[in-house]
Amino acid sequence: ALPVLAVIGRPNVGKSTLVNRILGRREAVVEDKPGVTRDRVSYPAEWSGTHFTLVDTGGWEVDVAGIESKVAEQAEVAVSLADAVVFVVDAQVGATASDERVVEMLRRSGKPVILCANKVDGPAGEADASYLWALGLGEPRPVSALHGRGTGDLLDAVVAAL
Numbered sequence: 001a002l003p004v005l006a007v008i009g010r011p012n013v014g015k016s017t018l019v020n021r022i023l024g025r026r027e028a029v030v031e032d033k034p035g036v037t038r039d040r041v042s043y044p045a046e047w048s049g050t051h052f053t054l055v056d057t058g059g060w061e062v063d064v065a066g067i068e069s070k071v072a073e074q075a076e077v078a079v080s081l082a083d084a085v086v087f088v089v090d091a092q093v094g095a096t097a098s099d100e101r102v103v104e105m106l107r108r109s110g111k112p113v114i115l116c117a118n119k120v121d122g123p124a125g126e127a128d129a130s131y132l133w134a135l136g137l138g139e140p141r142p143v144s145a146l147h148g149r150g151t152g153d154l155l156d157a158v159v160a161a162l
């Protein structure tokens with residue numbers, strides 16, 4: 001079976017946009033509104049001759065009281081089934097408390113994690129990405145899933161981890 005790469009992160013950070021960028025076509029559904037829960041969706045993908053199964057996830061919900069219902073449950077299932085994980089954070093927003101809780105789950109999983117600092121659309125955003133070193137997941141990879149900036153370097157790191 002092909003190695004599995006799961007893309008996880010809060011809603012609206014750009015997971016599906018990144019998945020489409022990796023696939024080279026628009027297949028994953030991109031939403032302008034956060035909070036649309038969908039099942040995990042898998043796609044065959046390839047980079048530098050490495051074939052893998054790419055899994056887009058719906059992110060996790062925060063309920064009306066601001067409490068995460070089933071905190072990161074979808075993400076946890078996706079991670080358990082994956083060989084490596086791309087954890088996407090919106091670098092323009094920075095890491096939230098929710099992101100920090102998921103980091104603990106990622107650590108427990110023991111899976112290789114590539115930290116994607118998304119929405120770094122230009123050089124001015126590089127500083128936003130550097131704040132994400134604080135998550136303790138190693139080097140934040142600055143990426144613009146929307147424009148394609150940095151995705152080659154991200155994928156090189158992914159393939160090295162698979």
Ligand code: GDP
Pocket residue numbers: 009010011012013014015016017018029030031032034059118119120121143144145146147
């Ligand atoms: P998901 O919920 O994590 O799957 O996020 P989506 O891929 O659906 O994207 C949510 C919103 O963020 C959409 O409006 C995207 O166009 C936007 N977005 C995604 N990636 C980027 C990026 O690199 N830069 C900017 N500026 N916007 C992005």
Ligand code: MG
Pocket residue numbers: 015016017029030031056057058
């Ligand atoms: Mg999505």
